[in-house]
Amino acid sequence: MSAPKIGVVSCSGECCDVGTISRIATRLVLEKLRPDNTVTICLPLFSIGESGERMFAKYFPTIAVDGCEKLCAKKAIEKYSGKTARSIVVSDLLKQGGVKNRGPRRELNEEGMEAASKIAEEIATIMDDIFTRGR
């Protein structure tokens, strides 16, 4: 029997460093923290993809990982696919953690990578909570 899956969908966030942190945190969950339990999808596929791709949030409890307060990932998932199970906003978490110097958007510095790791851990904790308590 295959492991239960949770969708983790990051904003693309090309214009700012918080987008880079969102994507890297999502990749860390997928590659290292919860590789057997994580599925992801490129955000634009919700709008331009096939109907199967639009069913993503119906098939899987889905966590939106947004870089900023514009909440593109959450809005796009809920517009095209279904209600998100949880969502996080990276800029809020960075503010809470006092992280200010993350490095450039193209390549994060050490502090930025450390912040991405912490956010990945936060996502993994949320996944565990969904497994325990449900959507």
Added chain:
Amino acid sequence: MSDTILIFPCSGIGKAFGTISRDATYEVVEELRKGETDTNCLSLLVAGDEEASQSVKSHRCISVDGCPNGCAKKTLETSDARLVASLSVMDVLRENRKLKPKDVTILDEDGRKLSRLLAEKIASKVDELNQKEVVS
């Protein structure tokens, strides 16, 4: 002076090609054609952000896709953007078959080489478009 050209890379997160498209875009907007080009979040268009939607209608846009799904190009098309060119990581990959990028989160050496080649291709396209603008 021509108006700024907006470059939209793909948002791909599953393979190295998305990372390459973004890295090449940053190379162009921050180094090779700084001041002539800029980028924005593709997800703003997906989410229907009004300001971003207006921006792609009023500026020339280039899509840079990572895979045959063509999310960047299609998203710009559905946003009625002023799309003036579409490029793809696959074009550069076909011309450089020995390069086999694997790492997604942080590009490996082959990924960086492809990114540099793609960035040069994008920069050439920017020059071509700006030249046309001057002639016309």
